[in-house]
Amino acid sequence: VPATGIARWFKNASSLLGPAILDSVISARAQDGITHANLTVNGTAGGTAIDMALGFKGTPAAWRDGELKVSAAVDSADAGHLLRQLGYQALPLDKPGRARIAVETVDGGGTLADGVAASIKGEFAGLSYVSDGKIGIDDAGLPNFQGTVTANSADATPALSLAGLALPGIAEKLPLEAATSLDIKDGSATLSFRDARLGGAYSSGMIDFGRDAGRWKLKGDVAVDEADLALVTALGLGLPPDLLSNTESVWSKTTFGRPVIEGFDASFRISADRLSISDNLVVTNAAVESSFSGDRTEVRLTNGDFAGGKATGSLSIVNPEGDAAISGQLSVKGAALADVVWQRDGRSVADGTFDFSGQFDGSGRSVSGVVSSLAGGGSLSIGQGSARFVNPEAFGAVIRASNAGREIGEAELRKLFAGYLDAGTLAFERVEGAFSIAAGTIRAQNLNVVSKSATMVGGATIDLNADTIDSQWTLTIDPGEDRVSGAIPQVGLVFSGPLDAPTRRIDVAPLAGFLSVRAFEREVERIEKLQAEILEKEKLNRLVRFAREDDQRRSDAARKAEEARMAAEAAAKQAAEKAATEAAAAKKAAEAARKAEAQRQERARRAAEAEQRQQLDFTNGIESLLRDVPPTPPGRAVPPADSGAPMRLTPPETIPN
Numbered sequence: 001v002p003a004t005g006i007a008r009w010f011k012n013a014s015s016l017l018g019p020a021i022l023d024s025v026i027s028a029r030a031q032d033g034i035t036h037a038n039l040t041v042n043g044t045a046g047g048t049a050i051d052m053a054l055g056f057k058g059t060p061a062a063w064r065d066g067e068l069k070v071s072a073a074v075d076s077a078d079a080g081h082l083l084r085q086l087g088y089q090a091l092p093l094d095k096p097g098r099a100r101i102a103v104e105t106v107d108g109g110g111t112l113a114d115g116v117a118a119s120i121k122g123e124f125a126g127l128s129y130v131s132d133g134k135i136g137i138d139d140a141g142l143p144n145f146q147g148t149v150t151a152n153s154a155d156a157t158p159a160l161s162l163a164g165l166a167l168p169g170i171a172e173k174l175p176l177e178a179a180t181s182l183d184i185k186d187g188s189a190t191l192s193f194r195d196a197r198l199g200g201a202y203s204s205g206m207i208d209f210g211r212d213a214g215r216w217k218l219k220g221d222v223a224v225d226e227a228d229l230a231l232v233t234a235l236g237l238g239l240p241p242d243l244l245s246n247t248e249s250v251w252s253k254t255t256f257g258r259p260v261i262e263g264f265d266a267s268f269r270i271s272a273d274r275l276s277i278s279d280n281l282v283v284t285n286a287a288v289e290s291s292f293s294g295d296r297t298e299v300r301l302t303n304g305d306f307a308g309g310k311a312t313g314s315l316s317i318v319n320p321e322g323d324a325a326i327s328g329q330l331s332v333k334g335a336a337l338a339d340v341v342w343q344r345d346g347r348s349v350a351d352g353t354f355d356f357s358g359q360f361d362g363s364g365r366s367v368s369g370v371v372s373s374l375a376g377g378g379s380l381s382i383g384q385g386s387a388r389f390v391n392p393e394a395f396g397a398v399i400r401a402s403n404a405g406r407e408i409g410e411a412e413l414r415k416l417f418a419g420y421l422d423a424g425t426l427a428f429e430r431v432e433g434a435f436s437i438a439a440g441t442i443r444a445q446n447l448n449v450v451s452k453s454a455t456m457v458g459g460a461t462i463d464l465n466a467d468t469i470d471s472q473w474t475l476t477i478d479p480g481e482d483r484v485s486g487a488i489p490q491v492g493l494v495f496s497g498p499l500d501a502p503t504r505r506i507d508v509a510p511l512a513g514f515l516s517v518r519a520f521e522r523e524v525e526r527i528e529k530l531q532a533e534i535l536e537k538e539k540l541n542r543l544v545r546f547a548r549e550d551d552q553r554r555s556d557a558a559r560k561a562e563e564a565r566m567a568a569e570a571a572a573k574q575a576a577e578k579a580a581t582e583a584a585a586a587k588k589a590a591e592a593a594r595k596a597e598a599q600r601q602e603r604a605r606r607a608a609e610a611e612q613r614q615q616l617d618f619t620n621g622i623e624s625l626l627r628d629v630p631p632t633p634p635g636r637a638v639p640p641a642d643s644g645a646p647m648r649l650t651p652p653e654t655i656p657n
Contacts (some may be wrong), residue, residue: 069109119471216264227272236297237319327361352385391424392454
């Protein structure tokens with residue numbers, strides 16, 4: 001019938017249907033207004049064997065309500081050739097394997113309006129399948145089906161490749177085991193499955209395939225235990241996943257092809273227990289949304305657990321004719337640093353939690369070209385943690401060894417310091433910084449490790465083109481009492497080499513300079529101390545001498561004072577003795593005077609007695625006495641006259657004759 005789908009199919013596939021050798025037998029009869037018709041077709045068309053028997057009971061006007069029985073088989077040695085004969089595009093494969101379709105109605109058949117119970121069995125490019133259900137046609141003339149489909153294959157790669165759902169060149173086999181339910185209606189097919197296995201991944205979910213706005217679209221909502229981001233990027237870049245990474249060089253230089261999914265759009269919502277980002281980076285409990293439309297591929301990680309934290313991100317690929325532009329962004333919050341840094345002796349070199357945010361974009365015709373053009377930037381923040389094999393106490397140990405007088409050359413110093421450095425960790429409070437991406441190189445400068453025990457400042461350059469790192473840091477401590485002017489204790493730490501296993505080099509030249517200055521200052525201090533000791537000794541000697549002189553002066557003064565005291569005592573004694581002598585003399589004189597007075601009184605008494613005897617002769621002799629008395633000798637005092645006293649005349653001792 002012209003202008004029908006069958007006519008268009010026959011026109012497009014006619015070149016693939018010849019040569020055709022077909023035997024056809026048609027028989028029909030009418031009974032009670034009911035048509036009884038049978039059709040058999042046997043033969044080959046374009047190398048495909050056809051064996052079909054069809055029985056119909058009904059009326060042409062109500063053909064959907066007529067009873068239908070079918071027994072048909074189609075067999076081709078080339079599964080891809082059969083797909084093209086049926087009007088579908090199929091990638092050319094050298095040996096895709098055979099294709100066989102066998103349809104058999106069961107339970108006496110049925111009507112297309114209500115559904116004809118049928119069993120479909122066969123194989124397709126190594127994939128065997130069995131389907132049981134009802135086949136029908138709706139009022140709009142669209143086919144419908146409701147039933148189950150079971151598929152098994154030791155390697156589903158050829159079948160998926162022919163259907164445009166896999167990449168050419170994949171060497172790894174993909175075993176397939178699936179038990180599904182299939183519902184076709186209103187021009188759309190819905191496939192529901194549980195615990196289906198493709199390769200090493202198990203999945204459950206639902207896939208829809210139908211037309212939307214005039215374009216075929218494949219939609220899916222699938223939960224899998226394993227998923228790989230490389231597969232999605234491979235679909236968008238037209239390369240097998242193994243050519244994206246498993247190459248002799250760091251990055252594949254194989255040019256991109258066109259996107260694998262063509263002729264229809266596809267979008268999937270995927271819940272993955274494990275989503276592999278790269279060989280060593282895995283996101284768990286990942287929620288992913290992906291879409292494929294023409295030359296554009298979009299992947300969005302809406303939620304996921306990464307290294308104990310949360311991760312979100314997106315990736316966009318625009319690949320017209322193999323010239324791809326790739327852009328993306330990634331955000332990580334609260335992840336464990338130990339899970340992403342390299343390890344040494346089986347232990348991560350640092351731990352803590354970190355936040356990361358970055359965006360990038362690049363373009364090229366190969367992965368290597370895209371990486372070399374990458375540009376972008378972002379920020380990094382690391383919370384409280386520690387850096388292993390970075391012991392700040394190493395400085396103190398080396399300084400103590402130097403202070404003890406040990407002469408340490410630079411080579412020995414490097415070895416000695418490295419040993420102490422490996423023996424501990426540097427606890428830090430936080431690390432913050434920003435990074436930039438240019439020409440495939442990530443640069444993070446002026447990173448500051450905030451720590452109470454040391455100061456660590458540096459940065460890192462990661463060359464994605466070579467997958468190497470060059471990270472340089474300066475480690476400094478506060479020497480405290482060992483501080484010197486003009487130098488500080490610090491070393492340079494350089495980590496360089498492969499990104500997953502760099503080597504460490506220690507630059508001890510600044511520390512050696514500090515130790516030299518420290519040794520010089522200690523020598524100066526020693527000399528100054530010695531000089532101070534000499535001066536102090538001289539001062540002490542002077543003080544001792546002054547003390548001795550002062551003691552001598554004090555002794556002399558004491559001696560003189562003692563001598564003065566003794567002299568005073570002697571003088572006092574002498575004076576006392578003199579006074580005693582004088583007192584004795586005075587006493588003797590007084591005694592003599594007393595005795596003299598007594599004698600005088602005695603004499604006076606006697607004289608009085610004599611006077612009494614001589615009284616009678618006194619008057620007669622007075623004139624004679626006065627006339628013959630000699631003058632008074634010099635020095636002999638004349639007793640003063642006592643007025644009022646009676647005059648007493650004392651006769652001379654002798655009276656001259």
